[in-house]
Amino acid sequence: MDAILITGASAGIGEAFARQLAAEGHNLVLAARRVERLRELAETLxxxxxxxxxxxxxxxxxxxxxxxxxxxxxxxxxRVSGLIxxxxxxDRGRFQDLSLERQLNMIQLNVTALVDLTWRLVPQLTRARRAFIINVASTAAFQAGPNMAIYYATKAFVLSFSEALHEELRGQGVSVSALCPGATASEFAREANMTDTLLFKAGTMDAATVVRKALAGRHRAIVIPGFRNALMVWLGKLSPRLVTRRIAARLQA
Ligand SMILES: NC(=O)c1ccc[n+]([C@@H]2O[C@H](COP(=O)([O-])OP(=O)(O)OC[C@H]3O[C@@H](n4cnc5c(N)ncnc54)[C@H](OP(=O)(O)O)[C@@H]3O)[C@@H](O)[C@H]2O)c1
Structure with a gap:
């Protein structure tokens, strides 16, 4: 069968992707560590x-x-016809204070596994009709992030990689999109020790809205859901990097 593969579908944005792609009528493959949650979701869908x-x-x-x-x-x-x-x-904290193992795991998950899966699945995606890849980056991709140095760097990688791949695969019928959400209600903030940061206290988008915008823009190279997030990115581009990284540091102090 043809299906769309979603990694991290047991919670938050991944689960919202599963619900909305199911409603579009796609077969799905859901991947994550908490397989019981995936099975429950699969039954419902x-x-x-x-x-x-x-x-x-x-x-x-x-x-x-x-x-x-x-x-x-x-x-x-x-056969995979879409890859999310x-x-x-x-993980929030100063680079030197955080566990090295956890930060290396973050690079492995956010970067290496994403590249690895993409490389293995592109050949079948190029054979599918209207295939797409959505790589979940973040508004964190656009500037350096003191107190979350590795996370921001992983998302900068995802954005750069996705934009390049968007151009490479354009002629082969596969759209590649980098989704760049800002603070979003999910399990992320708790997992990253960020629930008390200015960034999350200033308000969050809900995962379903983020995903609606992502799917509507799946053929665009970069999707930044929400006016406030888009404005922040735009203002960031107009500002010196010294300013944007100092603001990022304040937002997650
Ligand atoms: N929430 C935000 O504010 C925000 C903003 C910008 C970007 N993002 C990005 O959005 C994506 C989804 O995050 P979310 O907000 O939906 O967070 P979430 O609610 O914490 O969900 C994360 C998902 O990733 C899965 N996952 C974590 N570690 C994994 C591993 N080792 N192997 C396989 N799956 C793993 C989790 O499943 P298991 O625990 O079951 O494995 C879960 O399904 C992430 O890439 C995040 O960086 C989030």
Whole structure:
């Protein structure tokens, strides 16, 4: 069967992608570590729409996880026609104070697994009709982020990589989009130790709205959901980098 693969579909933005793509009538493959949650979601979606949903447990911080996931899809005869590289996490704190292992895991998940999966799946995506890749970056991608140095750097990578791939695959029928949400209500803030930051106290978008905008703009190279987020990015581009990184530091002090 043809299906759209969503990483990190057990919560937040990934789960919202699953719900909205199911409503569009797509078969889905949901991947994350909490497979019971995926199975529950899959049951609900299969009961509500005429689609098939496969749940796969995987920890994408494991070195071979992307290869194993791609092999599993192959074995089950699943052709990927859309890829949502969404799984990711952040961690707030000074670089030197945070665990090295956790920061390396963040690079593995937010960057390496995303690249690995994309490289393995592009050949089948180029054979599918109206295929797309959405890589979840962040408004954090546009400036350096003191007190979250590695997270911001991973998202800058995702944005740059996605824009380049957008151009490379344009002629081959695959749209590539970098989704750049700002603060969004999900499990992210708690996981990243950010619930008491100015950034999250200033208000969040809901995941369903972020995903609606992402899917509506899936053929655009960069999607920044929400006027306030787009304005912040635009103002950031007009400002010296010294200013934007100092503001970022204040927002997550
Ligand atoms: N929320 C925000 O404010 C915000 C803003 C900008 C960008 N983003 C980005 O949006 C994406 C989704 O985040 P979210 O806000 O929806 O956060 P979330 O609610 O914490 O969801 C994160 C998802 O990633 C999965 N995940 C985490 N570690 C994983 C691992 N090792 N292997 C496989 N899956 C893993 C989680 O599933 P399991 O725990 O079940 O594995 C979960 O489904 C992330 O890339 C994040 O950086 C979020």
């Amino acid at each position: 299969e009961a509500s729409f005429r689609i098939q949903v496969v749940s796969l447990r995987c920890d994408l911080t494991e070195e071979k996880a992307a290869a194993t996931l791609a092999a599993e899809l192959d074995q089950q005869g699943i 590289n969404n799984a990711g996490f952040g």
